[in-house]
Amino acid sequence: MTREAAVAAAYEQVDSGAFFETLARRIAVPTASSEATADVMHEYFDAQITPDLEALGYTVDVYANPAPDGFPLLIATRVEDESLPTVLTYGHADVVRGQADRWAEGRSPWELRDEGDRWYGRGTADNKAQHSINISALGIVLATRGRLGFNSTILLETGEEIGSPGLREFCEQHTAELKADVLIGSDGPRLHRDRPLVMGGTRGVINFDLTVDLRPGGHHSGNWGGLLRNPGAVLANAIASIIDRNGSIRVPEWRPDSLTDEVRTALADIEIEQGDDAPEIDPTWGEPGLTPNERVYGWNAFEVLAFETGNPKAPVNAIPPRASAHCQLRFVVGTDGDDIIPALRRHLEREGFPEVEVTQADVLMGATRLDPTDPWAQLAANSIEETVGAPADLLPNAGGSLPNDVFTDVLGLPTVWVPHSYPGCNQHAPNEHVLLPLMRDGLAIMTGIFWDTGEPAA
16 A cells, blocks of 8 residues: 555556556547547446446546537536535547548557557547546546545546636536645646656647639639739738738737746746657747747747639639638637737737638637646646656646636636657648557656645645
């Protein structure tokens, strides 16, 4: 009944193949939320999650989503003593579409393939391996100590990849069941495969469409060229007013005021992995005067995700009538999420582009941040160093986005995220994978964190 025995059991669960088998049966369920049905999501909960949690003494309930087209959600609870703290653990069972025809070497997105130090399959990195690690770690602590030493609540959703429809409303309706002292979850990649990471929040995200629709149809470019405005050129110039040629944002309200000296200090020693499977950083792109760390974790990023005018696959000699771009803003604390779209409209009016229509395309995820000196962040960081013998990176917030604002704003929780993937994992792409060494360390790390969370009570 020692911490060392629990950590050793975590390594053994991976080395014996037991964790691989658990993950393999979960990967086999094609829970792509953009194209799956509710029956598939229920299969994942009913066959893959509920029996395993009930075996650990959890009470499991599956709920309908309050959003009309949303997929189900699961709450599992294990109450050991009402006087003990409660830890909420979150994960998402859904994945992006499989893209089966684009996987290499005969791999299938719905089959976990072991190739050396890589495990391939859709959902390995995002998020089935990660929430499976956390569930297994809870089981190891229970098996070793006989109790957790805290109360545990697990929340799994099935729509994160499509914007978590209904999650906020669900948490508002179930605040009593989800009442906790902290959220400890796992999603996203580490910054570097060789360095564990603790992050306290996420950047927010909002997607929107920019459209220039000038006339009903196209017109011959020889007869009308020079007489009619080209919507593609108009939209390109409008985008150039939003962001300059070096990637610096020009919308005043999109430039945050939250990159404080404390945040800069927290980001100073962070190393972002480059090379191998990860792309090289463009050193001259982004806000001048900021380090790469500050640009991605302390600043906002505007992205053009798609741009179309005319028919790119079959262009003709005609001035097209319409142009559109699908765009995105990743934003940090210090940016008013409710004013992002109105601020853009005001900016385009000032810059002389009243014909550019702005339409919000996706659900907004708010920005969140946790001070790295917070006791829960420090507990996780100290626990990781004791388990693996190396310090963890500590981030106030990640560069990516999660529905973390639901947990901070609706449930009022400090949030601690400990990811088990790495930058080159091909998340959301063909050949998604995780690394065997990170699965071993990840399960050991979470076993240590859950052990240390219960140690004071024990």
